[in-house]
Amino acid sequence: MIAIIDYGMGNLRSVQKGLEKCGFKACVTDDPKVVSRADKLVLPGVGAFKDCMNNLLEGGFIEPIHRHIEAGRPFLGICLGLQLLFTESEEFGIHRGLGIIPGRVVRFSEGMTRDGEELKVPHMGWNRICFQKRPPLFEGVEDGAFVYFVHSYYVLPDDPGVVATTTDYGVSFCSSIWKDNVLACQFHPEKSQQVGLQILKNFGEM
Numbered sequence: 685m686i687a688i689i690d691y692g693m694g695n696l697r698s699v700q701k702g703l704e705k706c707g708f709k710a711c712v713t714d715d716p717k718v719v720s721r722a723d724k725l726v727l728p729g730v731g732a733f734k735d736c737m738n739n740l741l742e743g744g745f746i747e748p749i750h751r752h753i754e755a756g757r758p759f760l761g762i763c764l765g766l767q768l769l770f771t772e773s774e775e776f777g778i779h780r781g782l783g784i785i786p787g788r789v790v791r792f793s794e795g796m797t798r799d800g801e802e803l804k805v806p807h808m809g810w811n812r813i814c815f816q817k818r819p820p821l822f823e824g825v826e827d828g829a830f831v832y833f834v835h836s837y838y839v840l841p842d843d844p845g846v847v848a849t850t851t852d853y854g855v856s857f858c859s860s861i862w863k864d865n866v867l868a869c870q871f872h873p874e875k876s877q878q879v880g881l882q883i884l885k886n887f888g889e890m
Contacts, residue, residue, distance in 0.1 A: 686710040686888065687722035689749075691739040693731045695874060699762065699884075702874040706881060708888035716744040724890065725752050727868075729764025733773040733789065733837070736764055737781065746782065753784060753866055758890040760821070761868030763835060766861065769868055770839055785861060787841040796854025803854045806836040813849040813871070819862035821869075822848070823886050829879045831871040833859075838870060 686708055688696055696712045703710040703726075710726075713719060727749065729736050740746050753759050761769055770781045773789035781789070796803040810830045815822070838857040841847060848867070851859035860869040867887070873880035 685722055686724045686726060687719050688712045688726045688728065689719060689740075689745055690714040691736065691743045691745060693729050693736050693739060693764065695728055695730060695872065698874040699726060699728050702881060702884045703888055706885040706888055708884075714743060716748050719745060719748040720751065722752065722757070724758040724760070724887065725749070726760045726762065726887075727765035727768065728762045729768060730834075731764060733764065733767060733775040733781070734777070734779045736768055737779060740768070740782075749782065750784070756865050758887065759866045759868075760887050761866075762874070763870060763872055766868035766870050767837060767839055769861075769866065770841075773837065775837055784866065785839075785841060785846060785863060786843065787839055789837050789839050791837050792854065798852075798854060806834060807853045808834050811851050811853060811871075813851055813859050815849055816847045817862065819848050819867055820890055821860075821862065821867045821883055821886050824882050825879055830876075831859075831869075831873070831879055832875040833871045835870055 700710045767789045769784045770787045792805045815827045846861045846863045847858045848860040848862040873883040
């Protein structure tokens with residue numbers, strides 16, 4: 685069973701529909717007990733880092749998330765669900781994250797340019813992913829594939845060895861990570877058409 689954590693933030697139904705389209709049973713749940721029993725876990729997220737961490741704490745999800753990962757069961761973070769894995773974020777002050785992946789979450793700089801044109805923040809729309817290593821999550825996905833992003837912050841892992849893909853937007857930033865059973869992406873697979881469905885299919889098959 686794939687559980688999608690409902691903590692009041694994120695595109696839960698679209699993630700669920702994407703997984704179901706790939707042939708997998710997925711439930712959206714706000715029950716920590718269901719999260720604890722899940723074979724696979726998805727942590728989506730849209731919104732402010734601090735609010736999301738507070739909702740995870742108040743919902744009783746932090747311990748089940750840690751236990752799930754420590755048990756070696758597959759875990760997928762999406763967008764803010766990637767950022768929450770890190771030690772801390774600088775979004776509206778310094779706020780502690782789950783601390784599963786050492787590193788920080790930082791904001792894109794204002795005034796970035798590409799080909800002489802100023803880049804807007806947030807980074808919104810289609811962009812390429814470039815492989816640094818290829819986890820099972822990206823089986824069948826071409827290097828340079830386009831995926832869909834909506835974000836103003838990005839992650840800076842302490843260990844570059846966890847970086848699975850990078851993407852260029854004024855800077856080359858980490859757009860997905862892979863460490864053992866933990867996989868997470870800054871982009872939205874549920875909004876990334878066939879490439880995104882392939883990624884969700886790969887996760888369901890793990």
